[in-house]
Amino acid sequence: MSRSSIKAFAPATVANVSCGFDVLGFAVENPGDEVEIELTTKPGIEITSILGDKGKLPTDPKLNSASVSIQSYFDYIGYNDGIKMILNKKMPISSGMGSSAASSVAGVFAINEILNNPLNKKDLLKFALQGEKIACGSAHADNAAASLLGGFILVRSYDPLDIVSLEYPKDLIVIVIHPQLKIDTKAARKLISSNIKLNSAVSQLGNIAGLISGLSQKDYNLISRSLIDVIAEPKRSKLITGYQEIKKTAIDFGAIGCGISGSGPSIYALSTNLKKAENIAFEMKNKFKSFDIDSNYYVSKINDTGAKIINK
Amino acid sequence: MSRSSIKAFAPATVANVSCGFDVLGFAVENPGDEVEIELTTKPGIEITSILGDKGKLPTDPKLNSASVSIQSYFDYIGYNDGIKMILNKKMPISSGMGSSAASSVAGVFAINEILNNPLNKKDLLKFALQGEKIACGSAHADNAAASLLGGFILVRSYDPLDIVSLEYPKDLIVIVIHPQLKIDTKAARKLISSNIKLNSAVSQLGNIAGLISGLSQKDYNLISRSLIDVIAEPKRSKLITGYQEIKKTAIDFGAIGCGISGSGPSIYALSTNLKKAENIAFEMKNKFKSFDIDSNYYVSKINDTGAKIINK
Secondary structure, eight states: OOTTEEEEEEEEEEESTTTOTTTEEEEEEEEEEEEEEEEESSSEEEEEEEESSTTOSOOSTTTOHHHHHHHHHHHHHTOOSEEEEEEEEESOTTSSSOHHHHHHHHHHHHHHHHTTOSSOGGGGHHHHHHHHHHHHSSOOHHHHHHHHHOSEEEEEEETTEEEEEEOOOTTOEEEEEEESOOOOHHHHHHTSOSEEEHHHHHHHHHHHHHHHHHHHHTOHHHHHHHOOOSSSHHHHGGGSTTHHHHHHHHHHTTOSEEEESTTSSOEEEEESOHHHHHHHHHHHHHHHHHTTOOEEEEEEEBOSSOSEEEEO | OOTTEEEEEEEEEEESTTTOTTTEEEEEEEEEEEEEEEEESSSEEEEEEEESSTTOSOOSTTTOHHHHHHHHHHHHHTOOSEEEEEEEEOSOTTSSSOHHHHHHHHHHHHHHHHTTOSSOGGGGHHHHHHHHHHHHSSOOHHHHHHHHHOSEEEEEEETTEEEEEEOOOTTOEEEEEEESOOOOHHHHHHTSOSEEEHHHHHHHHHHHHHHHHHHHHTOHHHHHHHOOOSSSHHHHGGGSTTHHHHHHHHHHTTOSEEEESTTSSOEEEEESOHHHHHHHHHHHHHHHHHTTOOEEEEEEEBOSSOSEEEEO
16 A cells, blocks of 8 residues: 555454443453555545455445444545545454444544544544444444543443543453354344343442442452343343353453453453463363354453554 | 440431442431440340430330341340440431431440440441331441441442442532421332333443542542432432422532432532532522522531440
8 A cells, every 4th residue: 555554453342341231341452453544536435355354244335334434534524535445354253342343443543543633532432433333233332432542441421422441450361252153232232121120220330339449449359249240141141152151160260250241252351360361261262162162262451552553 | 324335426428329329328527326325234225215306216126226226236246234225316317318327327336336346347237237127118238338437338239248438539528408308218219110221220330430430530520420310310309399409509509419318308419629518508508498498408528437436
């Protein structure tokens, strides 16, 4: 590509984080998606190629989450020229790791950068959410905000959109394991009924408050006690073969918490020690294997950077 | 009374704190209740007198929240002698300020102290909750834990009971205003249906997480944005004449947040400045007056001590 091209990376993310249904998310170091953009004078967005998606993603710019996000950005800033775009999916699709959010975020981050940052990073979120809406049917911000900004984020409010960067212990290690199971985000969402018991809400309120306090005070025991989900996990875990056993394995081998990543099938676990985390991940993979399920795992610190340019 | 007598004070409390339905509470400096205990050799609890209750509270030790709490403590430690007890209600009953919790806490704190503290302070909570159960029909711990321990507390879990002391800015000033309106706690609780919309739960999760983060990071703007209650306030506020106008007055005069204290009718507001807080309280009282409702207000820092002995 010419000098007028740029490549951005946006990381995978763990949303919900047990007690934080639809409001909490954090980014991991890897995997993630790359979007390469070249400015052209021909109006419109042309998706030149999509790599790593095994042909699963739409190349129609009106349907692809990255291009939809970029188009909504163009509409906002009034950009009338065009781009060519390459999307390199370096993470699994429909994995519960925020795949569509990573593509959307990489897209809007790249275009904003190549146009010399007319908007600041935080303001890009609303455009990335347009891509989320196309891919998932609803614009949930927990994945996209974490992928864009990095760190551990809270969606305090959707209307108005209010994203808060939370304090968290920098030595926290994340394991995300992705089993070869397919769960559709929309189907997983339908499992959660639109009404819940007040008792469940109170329980979840206590736990999310405990988690935020624990993260802030670096109280690992409190974090561990608080990583309980009574809203989504009881229903969605049934879609993940061996879920209870995998979770038990993670805890038995020293994870301070474990839960479904987003709407699954990926599972996240937290540890305070890299070596221990590698071992937990290995044992979780072994446990999946005992159910005849292949899996890939990723172990890293929480990614404090979020979207970034990886070449200019 | 002889040397074998003791007097304890336990403070009034604000429970729920807008987004923390059934899980958050904090203590104020005043008002509060006093319980005076004298050890006797005649088995059983004798309530010698109750002051300041206008004859409203039961003197039957099986029905009074302070004596019920003390009896459950006796049952636990195996104490077989008796006591004489004076309960001095120095705060309004059925006010939404944790009146029964203050009596229960003062009672168990006094008896534990006069018996040379066989149990530590935190362990007294479960006995105080027995008094809450008698008075309110259910053992909600947010008032009692805050009254006992002081500070800003979280009931992370009811089963097992898990109380977390939260970080909060020490310069936070609390206004509590008690209008001459009667609300029955049990009736106020019945207004809240046992099922809530998932959307409401998500909204409340976002706000409680924002509040805990704001308290911890001393971010007053975030605290202010987070003090929203979509579960109880929309229903319970209808029982408080002029509620919306009083709340608007508090905010207009600079309160960073305002909501129902417990199940009402008292209303709390937060400020970062004592002089401003006094003015907010004065204007809230004036606004109640415009509805022909008398009220009393209390302005103080958050009480970081909780229950204490006031003479030996």
